[in-house]
Amino acid sequence: MSDNLLLLVDGSSYLYRAFHALPDLRGPGGVPTGAIHGMIGMLRKLREQFPAHRAACVFDAKGDTFRNEWYADYKAHRPPMPEALAAQIEPIHEVVRLLGWPILEVPGIEADDVIGTLCRAGREAGYKVVVSTGDKDLAQLVNDDVTLVNTMSNETLDAAGVLAKFGVPPERIVDYLTLVGDAVDNIPGVDKVGPKTAAKWIQEHGSLDGVIAAAERIKGVAGENLRRALDWLPLGRRLVTVVTDCDLSGHVPGWPGLDGLQLQDVDAHGLLDFYTRYGFRTWKRELEQSLGVSAAPAPAAPAGQTGDLFGGEPAAAQPLGELRYETVLSFEALDAWIERLEQAPLVALDTETDSLDGMRAQLVGISFAVRPGEAAYVPLRHSYADAPAQLPLQEVLARLxxxxxxxxxxxxxxxxxxxxxxxxxxxxxxxxxxxDTMLESYVLEAHRPHSLESLADRHLNRRGLSYEDLCGKGANQIPFAQVDVARASRYSCEDSEMCLHVHQALWPRIEADPGLRRVYEEIEIPVSAVLQRIERNGVLIDAALLARQSHELAQRILALEAQAHELAGQPFNLGSPKQIGEILFGKLQLPVVKKTASGAPSTDEEVLEKLAQDYPLPAKILEHRGLSKLKSTYTDKLPQMINPATGRVHTNYAQAVAVTGRLASNDPNLQNIPIRTAEGRRIREAFIAPPGHVIVSADYSQIELRIMAHISGDANLMRAFQEGMDVHRATAAEIFGIAPEQVTSEQRRYAKVINFGLIYGMSAFGLASNLGIEQKAARDYIDRYFQRYPDVKRYMDETRALAKDKGYVQTVFGRRLWLPEINSPNGPRRGAAERAAINAPMQGTAADLIKLSMIAVQRALDAAGKRSLMIMQVHDELVFEVPEDELEWVRSEVPRIMAGVAELKVPLVAEVGAGPNWEQAH
Known part of the structure; x- marks a missing residue:
């Protein structure tokens, strides 16, 4: 520890910042814990970074301060503290003390002034002072002995840092703040004078007094506003100045000395109880390990509440008794276990392999469990020196x-x-x-992690060996076949029996809810088997065609690069955002659309698209990016991904990723092939049928709009679908008040954007940007839409309210779509969650429908003895490889089956196309 370091924390600043920055975290019983979590993390980090003997965490006390006497309207418009934050104040004070920090809360004196006074006292006593804050006002305290740190942004401000950030040195921060004002504290500055103007004036005139003296010579509206504010500025300066000579007697023991501010040892046992009460399981586990105590089950949530809803944890399962694991090295032991497997009501099964690629992985061992705590491992191909003799793979598989x-x-x-x-x-x-425990977790809480490790930790309070514990990490990682059989047995037995244990914790919760049980039993479990067949089927790729496309793309990419260099007037790396920024905003002086987190001008796709409307170089860069991505991701890579054993490409469909229930495709991602460009569509031409076969594509027509009509029950929207109308033309007719036959192509385009935009929660601003019209006109269109489709508006309002109450929305089939940020104090996060609440039931229902279609179509293919293969699922589309003699059956039966998997208030329609390749099948 440092004897001459004083560490001060602006607790009031961090309370609000942590509350608004973090998600709406909840502990057992629904207690809000976001701000508590933020404060604990920050205080722990500070103690690690700045080992000090003396410290204090300073909070604002309730009631007015001397500034209210100077200015009656000081902080007059500040809203009351949010209830969810107010509920965390007392526990925050408790945990700050448990962490060993002295707390200061001085009636009548703001936290800033307490900190300012301590800074001055610290300097006079020979201390270096570190102030942890996110408050810009405290930048005025910075000098050779006082530094500010912000643990949330990892920012450190010394004198040079203050100058770089604000454009003025610390001794001029008061002048700067006086000109800018502080809306939060209701301190007016000079109207229309922002940070840049304030810094510029101070740089030009030396100080606030210099600016005041030059007021008559400062031109423009800003000069006029300055002259009008001259009488106010002296009081403004007084209000923003941090007082550094407050009397802290009775609050700091031994004041004016600082010996009373001793940073204490952590109260570990008190902290352990606190972490348990508020559901901080990771910190609790760390503390238990350091104390050498065994983990105790977490308290259950009160009746009628579940930890899941509030982001906390469900009650932990009771610890197991003695574990009984067996390593099977003889046929006698194997046969005994097979007999037990045949008699067990449910067996957990797990494989250990030599690859994560399911299509290529080979067995190294198998484990199974018949009850929690009781399992066996059959090693098959461990190949390190001195490995024990193992049963032969083929004979073991023959018996199993x-x-x-x-x-x-x-x-x-x-x-x-x-x-x-x-x-x-x-x-x-x-x-x-x-x-499948992964799918049980996914159905119950799609927004949480679903690995067995996380499930055992979350639901059983159990932790076992990790793969890294056995095999190591990175370049030093060994294959599983080289892991010691005894350790491998422990690891694999844990996997199988913990899987069974997790199932016993999760299944009763699904079983008790008819909607969740339907989604699990009728959708997720059966579609998993269908997906496995689709993945094994794979898709045939024309590698030669892709090679030609790659060559053509390379030529075009080179040409674009040359054109971009010519437009820029110099060569530069089109793959470097830094160099692009230097060219666009430095050399060419193009307008800055937005900035990155570090303050540099952004060159992301949205920015380039906006600039491309007026300037040729951004358009070339965008085209170069698009073609380069196509080449590297698809035309170059797809041929390399052909499985030599099958001659096909086999994607993986991740079933437990998207919270909406949609599938994710990876290695390769077949769902992201762009179809809006000719080059993207050409890539689909390389997905071909073998001789004597055709590719068939079947997809739902306007599925999400049909679901919106069903869910909202809006009469006008339902009528459009029931009568087989062009729904975008019908919407245009409603919005523009004309007959459908009078709708122009432009009006139909507007209606299409509105139809789909509102499904995704698009605002008037977003609609205006998309259509290139004024925001008021966009608002008028939205208002007219809701006048004509009032039940759509009602659905949206009711859904937002329901989501806020329950924490989730549901699909037509009962899938729960969790929205952890729906009650977040952070406005943008809450707004995004509200938009998701409207769209998620439609996306989720569409995902459920396509999964039900996959199940039903595969069953029909099997029942009819057809040789047609389902080879891809992409968004609302199913893709088949069909023998020519089965084409007519597939053309007639597949759309009929897809349309009949559910009965909605409007008809489901599936459209079918066929061709020699995927592109021509559309």
Missing amino acids: KPWLEDASRPKVGQHVKYDMHVFANHGITVRGYVH
Whole structure:
């Protein structure tokens, strides 16, 4: 620790900043904990960074201060503290003391002035002072001995930092603040004078007094406003000046000395109780480990409440007794376990492999569990020196195969689709998977992590060996086959029996809710098996065509680069945002649209698109970016991803990623191939059918608008679909008050943007930007839309209110779409959650419908004995590889099946196209 360091925390500043910066975190029983979390994190970080003997955390006391006597309207317009923050004040004070910090709260004196006084006292006593704050007002205290730090932005301000940030040195911050004013504290500055003008004036005239003296010579509206404010400025300066000579007697022991501000040791046991009460499980676990105490179950939430709804934790399961794990190294032991598997009501199954790629992974070992705490591991291919003799792989699989392929033997796994691939690689089709803990978690709380490690921690308060514990990290990581069999056995047995244990915690919660049970049993579990088949089917790629496209793209990219260099007047790296910024905003002086977090002009796609409307170089850069991405992501990469064993590309469909229920495609991502450009569509030409086959594409027509009509029940919108009208033309007719046949193509385009925009929560500003019209006109269009479709407006209002009350919205089928930020104190985050609340039921219902279609179509193909293969799912589209003699069946049956998977208030319509490749099938 440093004997001459005084560490001061502006607690009141951090209270508000943490509250507004962090999500609406909740602990057991729904207690708000966001600000508490932020304060704990900040205080822990400060103690690590600045080991000091003396410190204080300073808060504003209730009631007026001397500034209210100087100026009656001081802070008059400040809104009352939000209830969710007020509820955290007392526990924040409690935990600050438990963390060892002295607290100062001086009636009649603001926290800033207490800090200013302590800074001065510290300097006079020979201390270096560090003030942790996010308040710009305290920049006036900075000098050779006083530094400001902001742990939220990792910003440190010494004298040079203040000058760089504000444009004036610390000794001129008071002058700067006087001119700018402070809206939060209701201190008027000079009207229309912002930070840049204030800094410029002070730089030109030396000080506020210099600015006042030059007031008559300062031109323009700003000069007029300055002259009108001259009588106010002396009081303004007094209000923004931090007082540094307050009497802190009775509040700082031994004042004016600082010996009473001793930073104390952490009250570990008190802190452990605090972390338990407020649900801070990670910090609690750290503390338990340091104290050498065993983890205790977390308290359950009060009746009628679940920790999930509030972002806290559900009650933890009771700890297990003695673990009974067995390593199977003999056929006698294997046969005994097979007998137990056949008798068990449910068995957890897990594989250990040599690859994360399910299509290529080979078994290294298998584990299974018949009850929590009781499991066995069968090592098969551990190959390190002195590894024990292991049972032969093929013989083990031959003995297990009858049980594995018996659909009447119920099985559970974690991420079952992967394990099905692994067994399929060895010629085994596993049947009887009735549960998947990853999908149970996804259905219950899609917004949370779904790894077995996180599920065991969250629901059981259990932690086992990690993969890194066994295999190491990075370049030093070893293959699983080289892991010691005893440790591998412990790890794999944990995986299977913890999977069973997690299932016992999650399944009753799904079983108790009819909507969640339907989504789990009728959608997620069956579609997982369909996805595994789609992934194994793969898609045929024309590598030669892609090579030609790659060559053509390379030529165009080079040409664009040359054109961009000519427009810039010099060569530069079109892949470097820094160099692009220097050219666009430095050399060419193009207008800055927005800035990055670091303050540099942004060159992101949105900025370039805006600039491209008026300037040629940004347009060339955008085109170069688009073609470069196509080349690197698809035309170059897809041929490299062809599986040599099958000659096809096999994507992976991630089922438990998007909170809306939509699937995510990766390695390669087949859902992001751009279709709005000719080059993007050409890539789809490389997805081909083998000889004697065609590619068939079937997709839902205007599915989300149809779902909006169903959910809202709006009579006008439903009528448009029920009568088979062009819904965009119908909407245009409603908005513009004309007959449908009178609607122009431009009016239809406007209506289409409005139809889809409102589904995604588009504001008048967004609509105006999209259509290139005035914001007032956009607002008029939206108002007219809601007048003609009043139940759409009612749906949106009711859905927002429902989301705020429950913390989630639902699809037509009962899927819960969680919105953790819906009650966030942070305005932009809350607004985004409100927009998501409107759109999520439509996106989620569309996701449910396409999954139901996949299940129904695959069942129909199997029942009819067809050879047609489902090879891709992209958004609202299913793609098939169809023998020519089955084309007519697929053309007639697939759209009929897709339209019939659910009965909505408006008809579902699926459209079908066929061709030799994916692009021509559209």
